Each structure stands twice: as C-alpha cells, then as structure tokens.
Amino acid sequence: MSVSPNRTAIARLGCLLIIPLLAPAIALPAAATPPVIQGVRQAPVVLGVVRSADNAAQWPNIAARLQGSEYRVIEWDQVRSPQDLAAVTVLFLPSVETIDSAQLLALEAWMGQGGRVIVTGAIGTRSSYGVQQALRSILGAYWQQSIEQPTRLTLPRRRTEIWVQQGNTRSAIVGGVLGQSGVASESIATWGSVGGSTDQAAIVVTGRSVFLGWEWGEMASEFDRTWFQAAIGRYGTLRAGRAIEPTPTAATAATGAIAPPVQPTADPAEQVVPAQIQVQPSGQPISAAEAIAMQQELASLIGRFESALLSEASAGSSIDLAALPEDKSPDAEITPIGNSALTQARQILGDFPQLVRDRNYSAARQQWILARRTLWDNFPTDRPIAQPEIRAIWLDRGTIVEAGSPEGLAEVFDRLAAAGINTVSLKRSTPDIRFIPAGLRRSKIPWCAAGTRWRQRIELAHDRDMELHAWVWTFAAGNQLHNRLVNQPASYLGPVLAAHPDWANYDNAGNSIPAGQTKPFLDPANPEVRQYLLSLFDEIVTRYNVDGLQLDYIRYPFQDPSANRTYGYGIAARQQFQQLTGTDPIALTPSSPLWPRWTQFRVEQVNSFVAETAQLLRSRRYRSGSASRSNLLLSTAVFPLATGDRLNRIQQHWELWAQRGDVDLIVPMSYAMDTNGLLRLATPWLTRADVGSALVLPSIRLLNLPDATAIDQIQALRDSSAGGYSLFAAENLSAGLETVFDRTQGQAALIPYRQPFQAAALRYAALTREWSYWLGQNQLASLDQQQVWRSQATALGEALDRLAADPSEANFDLAQSRLRRFQAAFPGWMQTEDEYRVRTWQNRLGAIADLLAFGDRRRPANAPAGVEETQR
Incomplete structure (x- = not known):
C-alpha cells in the first residue's frame, strides 16, 4: 500500500520509521530456531x-x-x-x-x-x-x-x-x-x-x-x-x-458424574477491563510488538487531542463552506491550530523509533510517558463543543440518600444540568420500585410516599429540560450488599422472593445466589414472574410521567460451564423444558447433546420477555390527555461480550432485540480503565450493521477512573460513530469533571433521540465548519476535486435542513440518498488527509446515518398501528 508524500507527520513518523527496529527486536537467537525442514x-x-x-x-x-x-x-x-x-x-x-x-x-x-x-x-x-x-x-x-x-x-x-x-x-x-x-x-x-x-x-x-x-x-x-x-x-x-466452544463442553467425566463447582474469585459482572498498555519508567528492552503498541497508542491520543482542538476552534467559525473561494483560501480569516503540547507530542512520537533502535529504552519510556501526560494535562476544556449528543448518567441510590432532602436533591439535578447531562436513568430500589407482588398487602410497603418522591424527582429533571428514565432491575430480585444497609442477613433474598419463593431461579448446586455473586434472580420462564414484572412496568409508565424505561439485569447470572457453574434451574423452567424434551435440564451436562437446546431455551425466555415489554411500551406511548409528553423509550444495559460467549454465559441476545425493533437504545457497559479498552469493547458494536435502527450508547464507569482518562474516553466516543455516552454513576462524578463538562458541554437544548433529524442537521453543520476551517488552511482535498466535493457537501446540508424542518417521506428519501452517495465518495476525496482525521469524519457521517435510520423508524408514518408519535 503506497503512502502519499503529503501524509501528515504522525503517519510518517508513527508508522514508516518503525520498519528498521522490527527485525533486531524480535529475531530469535540462531540456536533457538530449529531447522525448518525438520x-x-x-x-x-x-x-x-x-x-x-x-x-x-x-x-x-x-x-x-x-x-x-x-x-x-x-x-x-x-x-x-x-x-x-x-x-x-x-x-x-x-x-x-x-x-x-x-x-x-x-x-x-x-x-x-x-x-x-x-x-x-x-x-x-x-x-x-x-x-x-x-x-x-x-x-x-x-x-x-x-x-x-x-x-x-x-x-x-x-x-x-x-x-x-x-x-x-x-x-x-x-x-x-x-x-x-x-x-x-x-x-x-x-x-x-x-x-x-x-x-x-x-x-x-x-x-x-x-x-x-x-x-x-x-x-x-x-x-x-x-x-x-x-x-x-x-x-x-x-x-x-x-x-x-469458548465455554468448554468437556466439564464432566465420561460417567456423567457432576464434579464439585469451581468457586469463582470475583463477580464477573463487576469486572472492568484493565489498562491495555501499562508503561512504567524502566530500562527493560522494548520488543517490536511493544514498540508498535506504544506508537499506536500515542498516535491515537494525538489524533484525539487534535480532533478536540479542531472541534473547539471551528465551533465559533462563521465561514461557510460553499462561500469559500475555489481558487484560494481565506488564510487571513483563520488562525491555524497551534498548540505546544501537540507539537511536543508529535516530536516525541517522531523520535521514539530512533530511541528504540539505539536501545535507549529508559529514555523512550520516559519520553512516551511525558507526551501522554502533557496531552492529558492540556486537553482542550475551555470552550463549548459544537455537536448535539446524548449525555446520560445513572443516578444511583447512594447519591439520592447523600442528598438528604428535596433541596439537596435539587442541587444534584442543578449540577447535572449545568454539566450538560440531558438523560438521567433513575434507580428505584427494591422496596421503592417493586411495589407489591401478588399476595402481599399494600399496607406493608409505604409505596404511596415513595410514589410522591418519585414524582418530585421526575419534575426536577423536566424543570431542567432533562429526561428521566426509570432504571429497573429486571430479573435480579435482591442484593446482599443492600441487605447490610437494612440489617438483613446475607441469606435474605429480598421482599419479592420472600413472598414468592417458588419464583426463584437456581444454579446447578441449588443456590439462588450464584457462588461469587451477590444477587438472587427470578426465573424468566415463570409466567407469574413475567406478569408481575409487566404489571410493574405498566404501573411505572402510566402512573408516572417518565420518559422511558431502562432494563438492567435483563439476563441470567454469569455462568461458567467449564467450571461446572451453570444457572437457570427454576421450577417453571425445569418443568417446561422437560415437557419439551422429556429431560429434566438439571440432569444435563455441558457435553450432553441437549445442552445447546437448553441454552437456547433460556436465551428465548429473555428474548420473548423483552419483546413483550416493548409491546407494552408501544401501547402506552400515546395516552389520552398527554399528547405533550415525550414518547416512551425502551433501553437496555447490556454486556458487550462476543455473541457466542454471551449466549453461553448470561443468555443475553441483545442484537436480536435491536434487529426486531424491540429496543430504542442499546447501552453496552463498556467499562475499561483506559481508552484502548473502551474502544475494544465498544467499536465492534458501533460498526456492525446488525443492530437495526437502535442507537448504541457506550458507557464509561467513573469509579477509580482518573478525570483525564474519562475526558479522553469521551473524546474517543465523539470521534466514533456513537451518538453520545452514558456515565456510571452520579456518585463517582467528580467536581473536576463537573467543571470540565460545565465549560465544554453546558446545558443542551436538543436531545438526539427526541429530535433525530434536527440533531443530524446540526451535527452535519458542525462537520462543515470543521471542513471550512481546515480548507482555509489548504489542508483538504486537491483543488480539482473541491468543486465536486463542495457541491455535494452543500447539497447534503440543504437536504438535511429540509428534513429537519419537514420530516416527510420525500425529504427523508432525498436526505438519505444524498448522504449515502456522499459517504461512498468521501474516502476518495480525502486520500491525502491524515488517516485518523478522515476516519473520525467518516464515523461522524455514520452517526448522522444512524440518526436518520432511528428517526425514520419513529416517524408517524412508520409507527406501529394505534401509536401516535410525538416529540417533546
């Protein structure tokens, strides 16, 4: 693959100069290489x-x-x-x-x-x-x-x-x-x-x-x-x-005897991907592969840093792409991006290969660490960004308790609004949200008082132009950690299972709480469980003015058949599977011929429940006397594991939910301690075409995450095709991050999933400002291509603006066709541009395409029968 001489310094220094260091760093000693013909x-x-x-x-x-x-x-x-x-x-x-x-x-x-x-x-x-x-x-x-x-x-x-x-x-x-x-x-x-x-x-x-x-x-x-x-x-x-398979099937002896379960060392649901590249001062040799990884990491960070600079610098630009002269650039009107931290980092990236070739490993590491720290410390955070995005946060029970009073909670919402958060997922604790299961007297749980508090919290969000979505635990029925707070023993399974022990789910050892985990689960195959949950959800969305419902724990607990730890043996599930196959699943082992069918049986229990919940919310999206309300959205918090691994371990097939149109927002819990880890988890799902028209909203876990890393991760998502981000959770939102968000985000007036066509037009306008800014420095496509590029770019902007003003089918078809044509030609126009910048622009065009697809599904003409779509 040829490299243009106009490729930027990052590409020249970060990629081409690595060639000389490869062979000596990785070659085996002669004695260690056996004759290849033997x-x-x-x-x-x-x-x-x-x-x-x-x-x-x-x-x-x-x-x-x-x-x-x-x-x-x-x-x-x-x-x-x-x-x-x-x-x-x-x-x-x-x-x-x-x-x-x-x-x-x-x-x-x-x-x-x-x-x-x-x-x-x-x-x-x-x-x-x-x-x-x-x-x-x-x-x-x-x-x-x-x-x-x-x-x-x-x-x-x-x-x-x-x-x-x-x-x-x-x-x-x-x-x-x-x-x-x-x-x-x-x-x-x-x-x-x-x-x-x-x-x-x-x-x-x-x-x-x-x-x-x-x-x-x-x-x-x-x-x-x-x-x-x-x-x-x-x-x-x-x-x-x-x-x-990845969850090995040879977990039992040939006799079929069940071996004792292997005890896990940590709850897999709580694990966070560790930093992918950990560089510490040292004089140890740097291998070729390590050098490549370090260079790529630094080059990517430079790309994100420059991308943030460009967004910030172009945000206030009033230059119109179509108005720029075709024969020259308005250099006098634009100040080129200059930043000492960026210049220093580029120099270090360029010097890095020579330091490795010279075996000056200590200096190579020190310089690399210096460049990363300098970029993190100088990340542009002093001016607003220029694109609408979903900015969500989980509001946890701990933050609510710490607020101490309605006035204290109002201050929490004030801070979130000032930080630009536009979507709040509010958790309802077990005694709060689960109301009264069948058979319990309502007088035993003060749900009326809880309902009043819930309405107050919804009003706090709406008064600040934020949405509030009810965050519910679906099949998880309790929490041993919560038991400590309410003076209950660790064995207490929560009020629902205390009243209905026949609703419990079990592992293959007979435990409702799997070894190494802290939550008992309900049996999704139990018809009474399903009816109870659907009735609960119906009461939430009809009694309270919530904007959506988020399903958490919409899965089985984590399992590991290779260690003889499996789950799903509730009374109803065992009876139903035995009726289907003639075999009690508790008698199966992972090597049994019926094991795949048992896995699929459990997967389908979750799939069908999501479909039933989606149908419930569709029937409640428009209610008499509430036409001014926003439409109810259904979102799911999911694990971004590989599909096969996920189906085997937690029976969660969320791609199917998206394909069927059951869910509006998919929120992968892409928790990682560095940006590489976040992108490794999130990128496959942002680039796949099999998630229907659902919007994918990767999430960032703030616990123990340095502010600089959180800012870098958010920038990485802005450079991807994601429509925004979700933060877990409010209790870990530091004062430093609040200050940065206040300066760079501010209060958002538009939520993309509510006004997707308007958001698409505004995001495209931000892109054209960046192109105009860069074009003003003679940094874009060659002059003989600019006329076609400008013409199509301008036509696309006009089509998106027209769709935002009038979301008719004809305007949608025009905008979509122009966008697809523009996306197809874009790489050819940008052949001489920096690879990271072009990829970022392509990703942002992809995000606009996702917004069009999402908006098309929710247009009145495409809404399910009996449902009238409204916008806030």
Missing part, C-alpha cells in the same frame, strides 16, 4: 482455531473440514494476553485479516513461550501498517498478492519430509503469492506457474509457523483437509473429538 516430535496437539468477524462467512466450511477433530474455538476479539491462548499448543488462524496491537503482543508472547501457529489467507492485511510489519517478522512471511487463475502447487525436488509429502499437489486452486521475511523462513511449496515464474512461494514455514497461501475454507474440502493434516503432522498428532 518435523517436530509426535506429541498430542492441543489445537485452538480462531473464530473472528473476518472468517465468520467461512466458519461453517471451516467447522465442516475440522469435523471429527478435537479443537478449542478461540474467540479472537477476546484475546488480549498470552494467558488467553495458554490452553492450546497450536493455534490455527484461518483468514484472520484484522489484528490489533494487543492481540499481536499476546500472539508474540505466546509463541515465545513455545506456541506454534498455522495461518492461511491474507492474514493481518486489514490491520495497521505497524502490525503488518511485525507479523512479517513473527510469521516469516506475508500475503503479497492474489493469483487470478487456478494453479497447482509444486514441491521442490529432494524434499523428503513426510508431512510435506502428504499435501495435495494434484488440484489447481486460486491462492496468493507469499513474500518471505527473514532468514529463518523457507518456501517449501511454490505455485506451478504465475506470470511466467515458477518460484512464487505458496507455503512458507519457520521453526514456529506454517503459512498456507490460500483462503482455507473456500477451496475444495479434500484439498484443505490434506494440507491442514500435513501441517498439523509437523507439530504432532491431533486427537479425535469435537469442537469445544
């Missing part, structure tokens, strides 16, 4: 097969070719450290094109500990430039170019290794030419004839890797199998068996 001793292989978004389409073919073999499925997006690969000895990566720096570090460290790999296809080609260069050193080869015509493989003469001879050389296939990298790599098969040449590498090996030069899973199955078996034979023997 086979490894025949020992049992523990195989891991990587499943990723890149090979999802081929996965059925991959699984079919591996049928009869025992292997562990490795969810690639869950790999962050070598420990994540510790259970396998050989890793198979079929067509894994996307690898980030953390995965690269994990792979390198695992291979350094003795791990071996088999790779196929265009591995790493969709990764960053630095990662691609490091992979060349680690694997000894890279995907150089595709071959258009089917071609046979040719083995060199005199090659006698048995494992090589087992491969198929009879079939002609479409593959790719492999380039070799490093003296330790060797081509052991070539393509018969490519472009007149007969020495183009098809298979390259090193002492630690086998690289097959074709897309495994797309060729004839017999061809794929023979070469895979040959490659495995190089390392050892593969056991017969079956696939073991």
Whole structure:
C-alpha cells in the first residue's frame, strides 16, 4: 500500500520509521530456531482455531473440514494476553485479516513461550501498517498478492519430509503469492506457474509457523483437509473429538458424574477491563510488538487531542463552506491550530523509533510517558463543543440518600444540568420500585410516599429540560450488599422472593445466589414472574410521567460451564423444558447433546420477555390527555461480550432485540480503565450493521477512573460513530469533571433521540465548519476535486435542513440518498488527509446515518398501528 508524500507527520513518523527496529527486536537467537525442514516430535496437539468477524462467512466450511477433530474455538476479539491462548499448543488462524496491537503482543508472547501457529489467507492485511510489519517478522512471511487463475502447487525436488509429502499437489486452486521475511523462513511449496515464474512461494514455514497461501475454507474440502493434516503432522498428532466452544463442553467425566463447582474469585459482572498498555519508567528492552503498541497508542491520543482542538476552534467559525473561494483560501480569516503540547507530542512520537533502535529504552519510556501526560494535562476544556449528543448518567441510590432532602436533591439535578447531562436513568430500589407482588398487602410497603418522591424527582429533571428514565432491575430480585444497609442477613433474598419463593431461579448446586455473586434472580420462564414484572412496568409508565424505561439485569447470572457453574434451574423452567424434551435440564451436562437446546431455551425466555415489554411500551406511548409528553423509550444495559460467549454465559441476545425493533437504545457497559479498552469493547458494536435502527450508547464507569482518562474516553466516543455516552454513576462524578463538562458541554437544548433529524442537521453543520476551517488552511482535498466535493457537501446540508424542518417521506428519501452517495465518495476525496482525521469524519457521517435510520423508524408514518408519535 503506497503512502502519499503529503501524509501528515504522525503517519510518517508513527508508522514508516518503525520498519528498521522490527527485525533486531524480535529475531530469535540462531540456536533457538530449529531447522525448518525438520518435523517436530509426535506429541498430542492441543489445537485452538480462531473464530473472528473476518472468517465468520467461512466458519461453517471451516467447522465442516475440522469435523471429527478435537479443537478449542478461540474467540479472537477476546484475546488480549498470552494467558488467553495458554490452553492450546497450536493455534490455527484461518483468514484472520484484522489484528490489533494487543492481540499481536499476546500472539508474540505466546509463541515465545513455545506456541506454534498455522495461518492461511491474507492474514493481518486489514490491520495497521505497524502490525503488518511485525507479523512479517513473527510469521516469516506475508500475503503479497492474489493469483487470478487456478494453479497447482509444486514441491521442490529432494524434499523428503513426510508431512510435506502428504499435501495435495494434484488440484489447481486460486491462492496468493507469499513474500518471505527473514532468514529463518523457507518456501517449501511454490505455485506451478504465475506470470511466467515458477518460484512464487505458496507455503512458507519457520521453526514456529506454517503459512498456507490460500483462503482455507473456500477451496475444495479434500484439498484443505490434506494440507491442514500435513501441517498439523509437523507439530504432532491431533486427537479425535469435537469442537469445544469458548465455554468448554468437556466439564464432566465420561460417567456423567457432576464434579464439585469451581468457586469463582470475583463477580464477573463487576469486572472492568484493565489498562491495555501499562508503561512504567524502566530500562527493560522494548520488543517490536511493544514498540508498535506504544506508537499506536500515542498516535491515537494525538489524533484525539487534535480532533478536540479542531472541534473547539471551528465551533465559533462563521465561514461557510460553499462561500469559500475555489481558487484560494481565506488564510487571513483563520488562525491555524497551534498548540505546544501537540507539537511536543508529535516530536516525541517522531523520535521514539530512533530511541528504540539505539536501545535507549529508559529514555523512550520516559519520553512516551511525558507526551501522554502533557496531552492529558492540556486537553482542550475551555470552550463549548459544537455537536448535539446524548449525555446520560445513572443516578444511583447512594447519591439520592447523600442528598438528604428535596433541596439537596435539587442541587444534584442543578449540577447535572449545568454539566450538560440531558438523560438521567433513575434507580428505584427494591422496596421503592417493586411495589407489591401478588399476595402481599399494600399496607406493608409505604409505596404511596415513595410514589410522591418519585414524582418530585421526575419534575426536577423536566424543570431542567432533562429526561428521566426509570432504571429497573429486571430479573435480579435482591442484593446482599443492600441487605447490610437494612440489617438483613446475607441469606435474605429480598421482599419479592420472600413472598414468592417458588419464583426463584437456581444454579446447578441449588443456590439462588450464584457462588461469587451477590444477587438472587427470578426465573424468566415463570409466567407469574413475567406478569408481575409487566404489571410493574405498566404501573411505572402510566402512573408516572417518565420518559422511558431502562432494563438492567435483563439476563441470567454469569455462568461458567467449564467450571461446572451453570444457572437457570427454576421450577417453571425445569418443568417446561422437560415437557419439551422429556429431560429434566438439571440432569444435563455441558457435553450432553441437549445442552445447546437448553441454552437456547433460556436465551428465548429473555428474548420473548423483552419483546413483550416493548409491546407494552408501544401501547402506552400515546395516552389520552398527554399528547405533550415525550414518547416512551425502551433501553437496555447490556454486556458487550462476543455473541457466542454471551449466549453461553448470561443468555443475553441483545442484537436480536435491536434487529426486531424491540429496543430504542442499546447501552453496552463498556467499562475499561483506559481508552484502548473502551474502544475494544465498544467499536465492534458501533460498526456492525446488525443492530437495526437502535442507537448504541457506550458507557464509561467513573469509579477509580482518573478525570483525564474519562475526558479522553469521551473524546474517543465523539470521534466514533456513537451518538453520545452514558456515565456510571452520579456518585463517582467528580467536581473536576463537573467543571470540565460545565465549560465544554453546558446545558443542551436538543436531545438526539427526541429530535433525530434536527440533531443530524446540526451535527452535519458542525462537520462543515470543521471542513471550512481546515480548507482555509489548504489542508483538504486537491483543488480539482473541491468543486465536486463542495457541491455535494452543500447539497447534503440543504437536504438535511429540509428534513429537519419537514420530516416527510420525500425529504427523508432525498436526505438519505444524498448522504449515502456522499459517504461512498468521501474516502476518495480525502486520500491525502491524515488517516485518523478522515476516519473520525467518516464515523461522524455514520452517526448522522444512524440518526436518520432511528428517526425514520419513529416517524408517524412508520409507527406501529394505534401509536401516535410525538416529540417533546
């Protein structure tokens, strides 16, 4: 991939200069590299097969070719450290094109500990430039170019290794030419004839890797199998068996006896992703992969810093994109962005590779830490930003109690409003919100007084132009931590289960509260539980003037079948499943043939309940005499785990809820101690097309999070396609953050999910101000492209403004078609621009597209029958 000479200093210094440091930092000592033509001793292989978004389409073919073999499925997006690969000895990566720096570090460290790999296809080609260069050193080869015509493989003469001879050389296939990298790599098969040449590498090996030069899973199955078996034979023997999913299914003995559960060490629901890159002053060597990760982290931080500067500088610009002269820039009207912290950080980024090459590791780390701290300390926080966004916060019980009085709580809402928060999710504690379950006398719970307080809190929000959504625990029925506050024993399951013990859910050991966790759960399969919750929700949205309902704990508790910890054995669930299958699920083990069906049964209990809740809220969105109210929104707080892992562990299939249109807002709990971790959790769900028209609102956990990191994480979300952010929780909102928010956000007059078309127009206007500002410094597309770009940009702005003023079907179709055309052409116009800035602008265009889709679903013409949509 060529790099334009006009690429910015970040790209030139942060990517290109890393090449010289790769080989010496990662090369193995000569004695440690076995002869590549030798086979490894025949020992049992523990195989891991990587499943990723890149090979999802081929996965059925991959699984079919591996049928009869025992292997562990490795969810690639869950790999962050070598420990994540510790259970396998050989890793198979079929067509894994996307690898980030953390995965690269994990792979390198695992291979350094003795791990071996088999790779196929265009591995790493969709990764960053630095990662691609490091992979060349680690694997000894890279995907150089595709071959258009089917071609046979040719083995060199005199090659006698048995494992090589087992491969198929009879079939002609479409593959790719492999380039070799490093003296330790060797081509052991070539393509018969490519472009007149007969020495183009098809298979390259090193002492630690086998690289097959074709897309495994797309060729004839017999061809794929023979070469895979040959490659495995190089390392050892593969056991017969079956696939073991990420939650392994071999948790029990062959006799079916249930082993004692393994006790967890921490509640997985409370875990936060640790910092992905932890740099401390040290003189220890910096490996090639570590250098890449550090450079990418600093370059990304520089990109976010500059993005914030640009938004701030252009916010007050009155320059019109269409009005700028085509033959020159109004340099006199615009002051170029200049910032000493930014300049210093760029210089350090540029110097970093040389410090590593010189083995001056101590200085490299010190300078890197200095650059990061300088940027954090000087993040632009003195002027308002210029785009509407959702700014939500969870208002916890602790903050309410600490307020002490209605006047004290009014001060809390005053501070939130001044900070620009526009959506408050207010928690109702168990004695407050769960009203009276069937069979309990209403006189036993002072719900009337609680209802008065609830109405007061709703008014506090509405008086400040904020929305208030009822935050409810769905299937979690109590909390051992809360028991301490009300002088109840740890065994107390809460008022609901105390009155209805037959509603309880249980783990496979008979506990309602799973080991290592603190909350008992209701049985979602119990019809009385479902009716109780739906009646409760109905009372909330009809009796109180709330703007929405947020479902939390809309799942089963965390489980780990590999440790014999499973859950869901409520009385109703066991009876229903036995009626369906003839088997009591408590008798099943994860290796049982019926286990997938038992998992799907539990998943469907949650799915169907979300659908019923959505139908309830749709029927209540318009009520006689309340046409001025906002429409009721349904949101869900969810875990951003990989789909397969999530279905196995907590039975939460929230993508399906979004696809079906059951939910309006998805709030992934993307809690991380640094920005890399946040983006790793949130980005996959912001870029996927299978979440329907729901808006995805990543969340940030403020507990123990430094203010500088919180600000950086918010900026990262603003540079993504997210429509805003959610903060957990109010009790952890520091005075420092409140001050920053007061200056940069202020009170927002528009909430995007209420006025999506107006928000889209305003966000686009902010984009055009940035383009105008940058164009004024001759920093955008070449002059011969500007006329087309300006024309389409102006036309798009006009269409969005027209839609905001009149949300008719014709105006929507016009705005959507112009936006799609503009998005398709945008990368071509911006070829010479900085990669981070262009990606940020593309993300923001994506956010505008999401707002249009969301607004279209909620337009009156598209509302469900009997529902009239209104806007605040």
